Amino acid sequence: MTDYFKGRRLIYGLILFFITLSGFAQMPIFARYYISDIPGLGWLAQFYVTHAMHYIMAAMLLALGAYVGIDAVLSRKLSVSRQNPVNKGRLTGMAWVKIVSLAGLVVTGSVLVVKNLSGVFVSHNVIISLDLLHLFSCMVLLGATLYSKIRKRAWIAL
Amino acid sequence: MRSLVSRRQFLKSTVFAAGTAVTGTGLANAATNANEEPLATLIDISRCIGCEECVYACKDANAPKFPKPEKPFPKMVPARVPVEDWSDQREVTDRLTPYNWLYIQYATGIKDGKEMTLTIPRRCMHCQNPPCVKLCPWGAAKQEPNGLSRIDSGICLGGSKCKNVCPWDIPQRQTGVGLYLDILPAFAGNGVMYKCDRCYQKLEKGEQPACIEACPEEVQVIGRRSKIIELAKERAKEMDGYLYGLEENGGTHTIYVSPVPFDQLTYDTGKGKPHLNPAKDTMADGSNLALALVIAPVAGAAAALGKFYKNMKEED
């Protein structure tokens, strides 16, 4: 593959790393397991810091997603980029697994954000289901990402 | 010295009257109806005599909810995980514990050149946007439309995040109880967190919270938040006093009225003894960043469109 997508892949990788880190930091585990004792990682146990970071990373993920999605559709309408073979490719199975789990994270995450606004009451069972679905989608995404890395499965097959 | 007994008898009738007035505005209805304005309580510090009737009423009314830990506790890894055991100190009343959700804080201050001692009932403030509830990573804490927040002892894992994010460190942990025992007790969780739940079981029946009912001095009044604020402001005006809870942590459902400015009170704080300092809105960043989540995809889409038009021009 050309390095046509190098920039966006790097950005996606960074976002995924920090959104996962800040997501797991929502659970009180980094202090318990000494990770926040490592110099420079103390912020991992500061819930308001990691909460804000998770939101910022989520905003960047949404921006990137909207950009890549719309760009992919529009690029096919251009003769210049039609010459780029990538735009003729199809999404692989692994890509679909990642896209669906990302969509699950975005949808559940967005509802959780709304829930956190003042004056919004969401029932207990709904919150628990959303939290578990969010966590489940996260595990699927991380699993699929790891598998793709090891087996060298690309997003797009030509 | 005034006669407490006769005063109590006198108050019984007025409390009853006040009680019916509040139930008249629909305490029971408010416990379940999302369209009703949330309830708040007024705590008039100038009236409190520190008798602790409320403290014991709270213990009585909520005893069935108190933790019943099994010993010995399972070993927890790593060794730094603290065991917090209050089951042998259930009678402690001079701070918040899993067995004491309300305590009387002693404070001194100067009013009109004279030193005075104040006794302040302290418990959960029931924040308008409670971080203990909203930031619980798995929904064990909940807020009800009537404004109360509570922690479900059947679901809480005792990680203590709620206490960590609470501006007043209110929730208190008991090790050796709850769901974590059934999952991976060595590696995750550490018991259950406990705090005032504003006697939700009594509110549901249209009754007043136990501490309010028991108080011989009518220190607390419960009602719609806007009405309680009105009343609090009236009281503050009468005594030339000060309010706490209107803005703290973005606003709470507990409004204190004190004859002495809160920042001029001297009192004991520390573990289980909450402060009375200004508290900024802990959830404000999240609420502001929510807007970024709306703008971000629009910005991403705009960038893609911009690129498309640029390429189109190049093609022409």
Ligand code: HEM
């Ligand atoms: C638009 C995207 C996302 C949004 C808006 C979002 C939002 C949130 C919010 C608000 C919470 C706190 C839970 C609560 O309030 O109850 C949370 C927790 C969490 N997030 Fe996300 N998130 C997003 C994407 C992701 C992604 C991509 C990952 C990881 C790959 C992730 C991993 C987690 C984890 C592990 C937790 C803690 C456990 C849980 O509550 O499920 N999130 N997220």
Ligand code: SF4
């Ligand atoms: S005072 Fe603390 S425990 Fe009570 S609702 Fe507010 S954040 Fe939660």
Ligand code: SF4
């Ligand atoms: S409202 Fe109920 S639980 Fe809360 S302090 Fe008063 S008696 Fe205790």
Ligand code: SF4
């Ligand atoms: S019962 Fe009333 S007067 Fe007695 S300590 Fe409690 S709030 Fe104060």
